[in-house]
Amino acid sequence: MTTKFSKSPSPTTTxxxxxxxxxxxxxxxxxxxxxxLLCLGAWLSPLAASDRPALAxxxxxxxxxxxxxxxxxxxxPREAGAVGLRAxxxxxxxxxxxxxxxxxxxxxxxxxxxxxxxxxxxxASLLRGAGVFATCFWLVLCALPFCYDKLPVxxxxxxxxxxxxCPWLGFSQDAxxxxxxxxxxxxxxHWSGLSSHTSMNLLQISTLWLACVPAFAAMxxxxxxxxxxxxxxxxxx
Numbered sequence: 323m324t325t326k327f328s329k330s331p332s333p334t335t336t337x338x339x340x341x342x343x344x345x346x347x348x349x350x351x352x353x354x355x356x357x358x359l360l361c362l363g364a365w366l367s368p369l370a371a372s373d374r375p376a377l378a379x380x381x382x383x384x385x386x387x388x389x390x391x392x393x394x395x396x397x398x399p400r401e402a403g404a405v406g407l408r409a410x411x412x413x414x415x416x417x418x419x420x421x422x423x424x425x426x427x428x429x430x431x432x433x434x435x436x437x438x439x440x441x442x443x444x445x446a447s448l449l450r451g452a453g454v455f456a457t458c459f460w461l462v463l464c465a466l467p468f469c470y471d472k473l474p475v476x477x478x479x480x481x482x483x484x485x486x487x488c489p490w491l492g493f494s495q496d497a498x499x500x501x502x503x504x505x506x507x508x509x510x511x512h513w514s515g516l517s518s519h520t521s522m523n524l525l526q527i528s529t530l531w532l533a534c535v536p537a538f539a540a541m542x543x544x545x546x547x548x549x550x551x552x553x554x555x556x557x558x559x
Contacts, residue, residue, distance in 0.1 A: 342403070342407060345405065345411075346411045348408050349392060349409065349410065349412035350411050353411060353414065353416040357418070377420035378430075381417055383461070385413055386439065386460040389409040389438065389439035389446070390446040390454070391453075393408075393446030396544065402447075402538075402542045406443060406541065409440055409442065410440065413432070413436045416435060417435045431493070434527055438530060441530065442457070444534070444539075460489065464488060464490055466480060466487070467516050468515075470484040470515070471515045484514075495524045496526070
């Protein structure tokens with residue numbers, strides 16, 4: 323009589339697999355919550371065709387900060403997938419809340435939000451300070467079209483960054499076509515000094531997805547760094 327013994331899964335594998343549904347649920351909660359708060363804060367309805375473009379622009383604006391919020395340093399490399407999944411699900415749910423009524427717009431918005439979310443979670447996986455810096459830099463890029471001409475110095479440099487680095491301007495060109503600077507609904511009633519310029523060399527989605535590669539690689543590398551090397555141990559003198 324021959325007895326066969328099946329190899330039981332390792333605790334690490336079991337823990338990682340069980341963490342995936344929890345990560346997806348957490349990401350969905352954050353994404354839906356952010357989308358609802360966005361609609362309430364802007365007082366816009368995703369069911370109104372005239373409101374959806376503005377909501378999509380705002381979703382792209384907060385997608386990287388949302389990725390930073392849901393991100394954390396993975397303990398082991400296997401856990402990096404769960405952390406990344408949380409950011410992806412959060413971005414998809416945020417996009418669904420604001421644009422699911424328009425499938426074409428949903429696909430465009432999701433591609434930008436997911437890429438930005440992965441970049442955000444990659445930054446936050448290194449240090450919370452890195453996530454804060456990435457969030458501030460992203461929001462500054464989004465605000466530059468309205469304040470570059472008010473900078474005390476480097477106005478020419480600020481104008482170049484406003485034209486070529488602003489995320490929502492690039493998204494607007496990709497999703498809506500034409501010249502986004504001449505579509506007042508996209509500004510929620512605010513005009514920009516850039517409206518007299520042509521929409522050339524705007525940020526492209528391919529640039530964001532290329533930036534996702536080092537961001538995700540950084541998250542995997544961060545999982546191999548002991549937490550004590552980043553965060554002081556509790557109770558240390």
